[in-house]
Amino acid sequence: MHEPFVRVAPVTELPPGTATMVAVGDFDIAVFNVAGEFLAVDDVCPHFAGSLHEGTVDGETVTCPVHGWCFDLRDGHMPNGRRSIATFEVRVAGDSVWVSGVPK
Numbered sequence: 001m002h003e004p005f006v007r008v009a010p011v012t013e014l015p016p017g018t019a020t021m022v023a024v025g026d027f028d029i030a031v032f033n034v035a036g037e038f039l040a041v042d043d044v045c046p047h048f049a050g051s052l053h054e055g056t057v058d059g060e061t062v063t064c065p066v067h068g069w070c071f072d073l074r075d076g077h078m079p080n081g082r083r084s085i086a087t088f089e090v091r092v093a094g095d096s097v098w099v100s101g102v103p104k
Contacts, residue, residue: 005091005098014038014097019053019062024102029088031097032073034060039073040088040099052085 008022014033021043022029028043030053039060043052050066057063060073071078076087088101 005089005100006102007096008040008099009097011092011095011097017057019055019057021051021053022099024099027102029099029102030062031090031099032057032062034073038090038092038097040090041071041073041076042086044085045069045071046083046085 006024008031009020014020014031016033016036019030019032022031029040030043031038031040034057041052045052045064045066047064047069048066050064052062052064054065055062061070062073063070069078071085076085078084088099091098
């Protein structure tokens, strides 16, 4: 079962080119503003538990700051398809960013 949409941040706190981490239940979610579009993924890199919201974003890809693993922010997959991270549905309603799909 998954959580319904949960408010994670005001839009004004995530200008384009920024990211933040929010805790939703037991999960840390990285929320990115990529050129005005909000995308959300699991914040924890499966390689060495680096915080992806602290990584480098290039287009729609984030690179983990610990050992350089890269993930697509849309589907969570590595370019080589070897590993992936969870992605979450994001909506903007009013002045807030909302995320859904986080397991309970």
